[in-house]
Amino acid sequence: MTLTVLEQISAILVGLALLLGFIRLLLGPTAPDRVVSADTLSVIVTAALVAVGAWLGNALYLDVALVYGALAFVGIVAVARAIEGGHS
Amino acid sequence: MIWLLGLLIGMMLAAAIAVLVLENHIAAVAATSxxxxxxxxxxxxxxxxxxxxxxAAVGAGLSSLILALSLRRLGLWQIEGDKHPEIAKEGVDA
Known part of the structure; x- marks a missing residue:
C-alpha cells in the first residue's frame, strides 16, 4: 500500500506509542504497572486497528477494532479483579 | 509498513520471553495478553x-479472563514486587 504523508505520520506515531507502552510493560517495577501498561496498549491497538482500516479502505477492519476493544476491556477487568484478591 | 510489522513481531518475542522470565503471575498474564x-x-x-x-476474541478476551479467574481461585495473586507469592500461606486455606 502507498500511504500519504499524513498516514505515514500517523503510522510513525502509532509505532512510537506502542514502543513506549511496551517499554513500560518490560520495565514496570510492580504488577499493577504492567497491567495498566497492558490496558494502555489495548487502547492504542484499538486506535491502530481503526487507522489500518482507514489506510486499507475497508470497513471490515472496524469490526475487528470493535470486537477487540470490547473483549480487551473484559480481560483487563478480570485481571483487575484478580489483583483485588479474595475469593470469588 | 514493513517496519511496523517488525516492531510488532519484536514486541511479540519480547513479551513471550517476559512471560517466561517474570515471577509475578499477574504480570505474566498481562504479558500473555x-x-x-x-x-x-x-x-x-x-x-x-x-x-x-x-x-482478538480468543486471545484478548477469553484467555486473559480464564487465566485471571484461575489465579483468583488458586490464590496466586500478589500485588507488590515481583517476588514469587507465598503459595502455602495463601493457597491452603482457599
Whole structure:
C-alpha cells in the first residue's frame, strides 16, 4: 500500500506509542504497572486497528477494532479483579 | 509498513520471553495478553480480518479472563514486587 504523508505520520506515531507502552510493560517495577501498561496498549491497538482500516479502505477492519476493544476491556477487568484478591 | 510489522513481531518475542522470565503471575498474564494483542495487529496488517477477529476474541478476551479467574481461585495473586507469592500461606486455606 502507498500511504500519504499524513498516514505515514500517523503510522510513525502509532509505532512510537506502542514502543513506549511496551517499554513500560518490560520495565514496570510492580504488577499493577504492567497491567495498566497492558490496558494502555489495548487502547492504542484499538486506535491502530481503526487507522489500518482507514489506510486499507475497508470497513471490515472496524469490526475487528470493535470486537477487540470490547473483549480487551473484559480481560483487563478480570485481571483487575484478580489483583483485588479474595475469593470469588 | 514493513517496519511496523517488525516492531510488532519484536514486541511479540519480547513479551513471550517476559512471560517466561517474570515471577509475578499477574504480570505474566498481562504479558500473555500483549502477545495476542500484537498477533492480532499482525493479522490485520497481513489483510486477514476474520483471523484477526477470532484472535482478538480468543486471545484478548477469553484467555486473559480464564487465566485471571484461575489465579483468583488458586490464590496466586500478589500485588507488590515481583517476588514469587507465598503459595502455602495463601493457597491452603482457599
Amino acid at each position: 500483549i502477545v495476542s494483542l500484537a498477533l492480532s495487529v499482525v493479522f490485520v496488517l497481513l489483510r486477514a480480518p476474520d483471523v484477526a477477529m477470532t484472535e
